[in-house]
Amino acid sequence: MSNIVIAFSKPEVAAGIKKILTQSGYSVQAVCTTGAQALASVNNLECGILICGCRFMDMMYMEIHDYLPPEFQMLLIASPSSIQEREVSNLVCLSMPMKVHELLQTIEMMEGDIQRRRRRMRQQPKHRSQEDQQIIRKAKELLMARNSFTEEEAHKYIQKRSMDNGTGLVEVAQMILSLLQEG
Structure with missing residues (x-):
């Protein structure tokens, strides 16, 4: 009310x-x-x-x-x-x-x-900065290259991890980048 x-x-x-x-x-x-x-x-x-x-x-x-x-x-x-x-x-x-x-x-x-x-x-969709969009794009590209995901599958993967962890897409993308680029 x-x-x-x-x-x-x-x-x-x-x-x-x-x-x-x-x-x-x-x-x-x-x-x-x-x-x-x-x-x-x-x-x-x-x-x-x-x-x-x-x-x-x-x-x-x-x-x-x-x-x-x-x-x-x-x-x-x-x-x-x-x-x-x-x-x-x-x-x-x-x-x-x-x-x-x-x-x-x-x-x-x-x-x-x-x-x-x-x-x-x-x-309404959140407006992300160019930097945040770039981080998400790089994480998707890395998932596509490493796991043979399509862009849609990579995006859904990031979204699912975001919802499961209760964190934002950018945070999940940063985590993916730091974990997969090390290995």
Whole structure:
């Protein structure tokens, strides 16, 4: 589950939303009454959702949104007349008066989006330096020459050793080079 921070200028509104979320199994990391408190809270967390109102003593929701880390999404709960920006990235709006099931469905949808983004980030290939690529290439060439592997077989061999040992491909390639070049 994502980290949730609630920020409303009226503490009773924040407490009501926190109660709804905690009764539904969500964990609320912080409840804030100013924009500065909200930003301080989200900056201490890896990713999540900021649920907030429109106006604070020290700033408006768009100012908070502008300083929000990219890993965070904002759920703005306000009157329809207060919601100006509807097509802003990482901003979802719910109009007041709000229904409990709408809040919970929206949080669930936002969490799904956060999970998909995390998966995509993990699936992106790591960018290796030229030096690291060269070490892996030399290890594959050595395996191909010594063991009559195809390039694909050599790569799979290095990958398997990497997974078995819990080390990176470059470390395994360096080990292969040091062991096979000695002998």
